Amino acid sequence: MSTPEAAPSTSGSAPRCPALVRLSLAGFRNHARLELRLEPRSVVLIGPNGVGKTNLLEAISLLAPGRGLRRAGLGELLGPAATAWAIGATLQGLAGVREVATALEATGRGDRRVATLDGGVRRGPVSLAGVLPLLWLTPAMDRLFVEGAGNRRRFLDRLVYGLDPAHAERLQAYDRALRERLTLLRAGRRDPAWLTALEARLAADGVAIAAARVATVERLGAALAAEDGPFPAADLALVGEMEAALATTPALAVEEGFATRLARNRATDAEAGTTTVGPHRSDLAVSYRARGTPARLASTGEQKALLIAILLGQARVASAAGLAPVLLLDEVAAHLDEARRRALFDRLAAHPGQVWLTGTEAALFAGTAATCQGIALAGDGWRMVDLLP
Amino acid sequence: MRSKGAGAAGPIERLVDALARLPGLGPRSARRAALALLRHRESLLDPLALAIEDTRRSVHACRRCGNLDTTDPCRICTDATRDAGLVCVVEHVADLWAIERAGAWRGHYHVLGGTLSALSQVGPEQLAVAPLLARVATGDVREVVLALNVTVDGQTTAHYLAEQLAAFPISVTRLAQGVPLGGELDHLDDGTLTAALRQRR
Numbered sequence: 001m002s003t004p005e006a007a008p009s010t011s012g013s014a015p016r017c018p019a020l021v022r023l024s025l026a027g028f029r030n031h032a033r034l035e036l037r038l039e040p041r042s043v044v045l046i047g048p049n050g051v052g053k054t055n056l057l058e059a060i061s062l063l064a065p066g067r068g069l070r071r072a073g074l075g076e077l078l079g080p081a082a083t084a085w086a087i088g089a090t091l092q093g094l095a096g097v098r099e100v101a102t103a104l105e106a107t108g109r110g111d112r113r114v115a116t117l118d119g120g121v122r123r124g125p126v127s128l129a130g131v132l133p134l135l136w137l138t139p140a141m142d143r144l145f146v147e148g149a150g151n152r153r154r155f156l157d158r159l160v161y162g163l164d165p166a167h168a169e170r171l172q173a174y175d176r177a178l179r180e181r182l183t184l185l186r187a188g189r190r191d192p193a194w195l196t197a198l199e200a201r202l203a204a205d206g207v208a209i210a211a212a213r214v215a216t217v218e219r220l221g222a223a224l225a226a227e228d229g230p231f232p233a234a235d236l237a238l239v240g241e242m243e244a245a246l247a248t249t250p251a252l253a254v255e256e257g258f259a260t261r262l263a264r265n266r267a268t269d270a271e272a273g274t275t276t277v278g279p280h281r282s283d284l285a286v287s288y289r290a291r292g293t294p295a296r297l298a299s300t301g302e303q304k305a306l307l308i309a310i311l312l313g314q315a316r317v318a319s320a321a322g323l324a325p326v327l328l329l330d331e332v333a334a335h336l337d338e339a340r341r342r343a344l345f346d347r348l349a350a351h352p353g354q355v356w357l358t359g360t361e362a363a364l365f366a367g368t369a370a371t372c373q374g375i376a377l378a379g380d381g382w383r384m385v386d387l388l389p
Numbered sequence: 390m391r392s393k394g395a396g397a398a399g400p401i402e403r404l405v406d407a408l409a410r411l412p413g414l415g416p417r418s419a420r421r422a423a424l425a426l427l428r429h430r431e432s433l434l435d436p437l438a439l440a441i442e443d444t445r446r447s448v449h450a451c452r453r454c455g456n457l458d459t460t461d462p463c464r465i466c467t468d469a470t471r472d473a474g475l476v477c478v479v480e481h482v483a484d485l486w487a488i489e490r491a492g493a494w495r496g497h498y499h500v501l502g503g504t505l506s507a508l509s510q511v512g513p514e515q516l517a518v519a520p521l522l523a524r525v526a527t528g529d530v531r532e533v534v535l536a537l538n539v540t541v542d543g544q545t546t547a548h549y550l551a552e553q554l555a556a557f558p559i560s561v562t563r564l565a566q567g568v569p570l571g572g573e574l575d576h577l578d579d580g581t582l583t584a585a586l587r588q589r590r
């Protein structure tokens with residue numbers, strides 16, 4: 001695959017691609033009405049705590065399928081006095097300029113999220129797949145290495161999705177088939193032909209999911225091993241039976257084996273009320289390359305540095321594949337020392353896509369003036385501010 | 390939340406409620422449609438009322454294939470130029486009509502009435518599965534084409550039917566690749582549909 005021409009990123013005023021050049025919010029969390037007009041450059045968002053910086057990044061994260069960077073319910077996104085919310089943006093991407101919008105829509109059967117592209121017909125949020133590649137890092141992810149496997153698996157799947165947009169659809173189909181099978185088992189309905197059909201589907205999608213994860217971890221792993229700056233080099237490993245089996249067994253055999261096990265596990269799964277095997281139980285293990293120790297044993301600051309290293313590696317791999325993402329980095333600068341902060345800004349300056357950084361004070365962002373536009377967010381609106389060189 | 394037509398009562402409200410239940414129409418567009426009907430009695434309301442009454446009285450599901458027509462068996466089932474040995478299984482009448490519009494099929498049909506979905510409580514007995522197996526059991530069918538949508542439920546149902554049909558000495562085929570994932574037959578262009586049917590396997 002050839003790499004599309006990315007915008008030159010060393011010169012300060014160079015346009016970024018992809019980039020948001022307009023962002024409008026209405027009734028969204030604390031933003032009753034906000035319209036940002038932007039240059040296609042990176043953005044430093046400055047404002048006191050509680051002014052709605054993270055909400056703004058969350059709004060951007062909803063310009064893609066899924067539940068956004070907080071995984072919030074549709075109702076939680078509604079402003080205090082609002083009856084509906086809407087997000088609109090103008091994107092400058094490799095394919096030209098696009099108008100993207102998403103909103104809460106009330107229907108007779110409850111609320112749902114709808115999306116439009118270039119003012120066309122309203123569709124489900126899945127129609128936004130691949131329109132705006134995104135990658136984010138938020139303070140809520142600080143505990144990623146110490147908490148349960150679920151969030152790490154979702155993090156991994158977002159990385160996969162960033163390189164292989166079909167992954168989201170696969171996960172959705174797999175998840176639906178899981179729920180279908182459990183519904184049959186819980187109802188005590190042992191229709192073998194129906195269960196076999198669902199298990200065949202699970203096996204096919206399950207292997208595709210595991211294979212896509214293996215491919216991503218290999219590509220990302222290679223990029224991370226090359227890391228030699230102030231950010232630590234990480235080793236990534238997949239912990240999952242199916243992912244492991246793919247290393248030694250042909251995919252078709254893994255698929256058949258999984259289908260057989262699902263059939264054998266019907267009684268135990270019915271009793272447990274859950275599907276006991278499958279890639280929905282896999283995990284991502286991260287460790288320090290230099291020391292070989294697991295990431296969860298490191299200090300909070302070192303874990304953050306490791307996360308940043310993974311994110312930067314992923315951004316490089318995706319950009320090389322022509323899928324450069326917009327990066328949303330919430331409160332990342334505040335927890336880094338001066339040297340790492342400078343190193344981070346240098347790396348971000350080389351990223352072809354737009355970067356959004358947030359923080360409480362302008363002093364944190366010294367060194368970004370050449371590549372970023374400064375925006376001060378206050379309770380009553382926003383204004384452009386100068387950043388320190 | 391039920392939205393009331395402002396100032397409307399009785400039959401008008403019932404009309405708005407009935408229109409709002411149609412696919413693609415929300416309460417707001419239903420109100421607009423109802424007002425347009427009432428404002429243009431002769432050009433809109435009367436012809437629509439007649440057409441609905443006419444359809445209600447004369448159109449029925451074909452007992453053999455499930456198609457909607459004014460005759461039972463339907464005109465496709467009784468068309469002597471069609472090959473009764475070929476049966477194309479579709480989810481809904483809309484899919485049958487899409488294939489007919491494309492002029493892509495000279496065999497017969499079988500409308501299932503939906504797809505298997507445990508979450509929506511639709512099992513084989515809610516669908517026309519038994520009638521399909523009965524049709525095949527007569528020995529008149531040489532090939533069954535499973536033209537189900539490429540959704541999770543559509544493909545699960547296709548797999549299920551293929552297993553059920555494996556007991557018969559017939560060939561069971563599926564639409565060729567090229568039908569996009571999540572693609573519904575009704576929304577495909579004629580060329581794609583024709584190609585998918587011709588290259589079935």
Ligand SMILES: [Zn+2]
Binds near residue numbers: 453455462463
């Ligand atoms: Zn018929």
